[in-house]
Amino acid sequence: MAAVTAALVKELREMTGAGMMDCKKALTATDGDMDKAVDFLREKGLAGAQKKAGRIAAEGIVDTMVSEDGKSAVIVEVNAETDFVAKNEKFRNYVAEVAKQALTTTAADMDAFFAEPWAGDPALTVKEELSSMISVIGENMNIRRFQQVKEDNGVIVSYIHAGGKIGVLVDVETNVVNDAVKEMAKNVAMQVAALKPLYTNSKEVSADYIAREKEILLAQIMNDPKEASKPEKVIQGMIQGRINKELKEIVLLDQVYVKAEDGKQSVAKYVEQVAKEQGAKIAVKGFVRYETGEGMEHKSENFAEEVAKQMAK
Secondary structure (H helix, E strand, O other): OOOOOHHHHHHHHHHHOOOHHHHHHHHHHOOOOHHHHHHHHHHOOOOOOHHHOOOOOOEEEEEEEEOOOOOEEEEEEEEEOOHHHHOOHHHHHHHHHHHHHHHHOOOOOHHHHHHOEEOOEEEEEHHHHHHHHHHHHOOOOEEEEEEEEEOOOEEEEEEEEHHHOEEEEEEEEEOOOOHHHHHHHHHHHHHHHHHOOOEOOHHHOOHHHHHHHHHHHHHHHHOOHHHHOOOHHHHHHHHHHHHHHHHHHHEHHHOEOOOOOOOOOEHHHHHHHHHHHHOOOEEEEEEEEEEOOOOOOOOOOOHHHHHHHHHHO
């Protein structure tokens, strides 16, 4: 058995790009055999992964999975470095497997999710399988987030827009689950994808938010001499009018339904219409909307530059 020296660990790290502790663990497990240690790291998906860990991964896709009975669902976002890889079938198949695992996981956060056994190979953790995929695909990747939704008294419907750029889950409580109700839910999900509401209904909007908006609107009015000279009652009416207009933009059920034939019907009225037609009780309880890379730093280089870089290697 060869001694696991710092020099051996350093050499293995330079060969594989794996982390220092992973290299030490690999050498210890293989009695200091360098070739076996490399294989050990490759089997764990760790060789080559660390070298890519510093790259920005803000592309990728959002995916969803809904159980057969429609009572539970999950939405996940998995990132990669380029849109090119995000369209790769191998990457998309991997994301589908992540969604499948996330649908039934009991993990309360990402750390716990990464630590649990990977369903496709329980000998690996979710984190180790991710590292393996990074080595296979050749780009930094990350499972950024997931959210589960459960509905015992209705149905959950999903919608994916633009090949995974946006994903939506809509939670509908109803005593009737048929194709018409599911189509209604799908239309509402498309509404969420297109108009990006912040709340499901006006009850979710906090009093603090309304108060802050009123302060901002009042300041805007007072900075305009013509409007500031108006009576207090008129000013308050103007503020409330603008608040009402804003709520119709950010509250899902108050938004104008995008498919409305008259261009005026609200989402709430559309849901009521379907409920009446189906003799059902329907309530849109909530939604989850993920957009790939939202709030993340993106790479500034374009695809031509990326190709040039690869050819130069």
